[in-house]
Amino acid sequence: MREGGQTSGHRKRLKDRFVKSSLEGFHDYEVLELLLMYAIPRRDVKPLAKKLLSEFKGLKGVFEAAPGRLEEVSGLGEASALLFALVKEAAAAYLSEEHLPARGSVCSPGDAVGCLRQAGHGDAEGLFTLYLNSKNEVLGVEKVERNDAALSPKSIIQKAFSHNARSIILVSAKAGKGAATKAEKAFAQELQEAVSSIDILLHDYIVAGSDGNFSARETGWLKRVTYS
Structure with a gap:
């Protein structure tokens, strides 16, 4: 017809x-x-x-x-x-x-949150992983689906290998206040322990909320690793 x-x-x-x-x-x-x-x-x-x-x-x-x-x-x-x-x-x-920073280095929690905006995730909520090279230049940004299979050190490490990443930063974007939950702290510490054994650095776990950015590295509950 x-x-x-x-x-x-x-x-x-x-x-x-x-x-x-x-x-x-x-x-x-x-x-x-x-x-x-x-x-x-x-x-x-x-x-x-x-x-x-x-x-x-x-x-x-x-x-x-x-x-x-x-x-x-x-x-x-x-x-x-x-x-x-x-x-x-x-x-x-x-x-x-296409909208990742032009090989700009991530030197602070603010830089990391800015990368989400430039990658098109500025208004999105959820957990995101930034994969960086040895110069802290962004290789990729991926959203982590919050289910038991995806939210594991193993899945994040596998993607780090696929990006050939030297380090990672996790950013939890929330609509409310920028404060980490007990579960987030436990997962970040578990991930840091896992990646340290394979020579990958977890630079930070950042909670980006309506009242600002909460950095695990700066507050001390994650082992301190410099961005440089």
């Missing part, structure tokens, strides 16, 4: 607008329309785009929803759900690679 002329013309106009001005002037539903065109080629997708925005409370909610949850929305199939997941992951990979 071929697209109707009205739908086909609308799609062409959206594409032409994007080619001319990127997403400038686009409504949120039009952004979703433009994406859905590539997963649903023969249907008017404007109603579906608006339904998604209503269901997930905006673009952020749509892109953060799990594919399985998206597929529960009537009219949206596996291809569309996977497309949204792909866009989110591709954007995260791009920001992680």
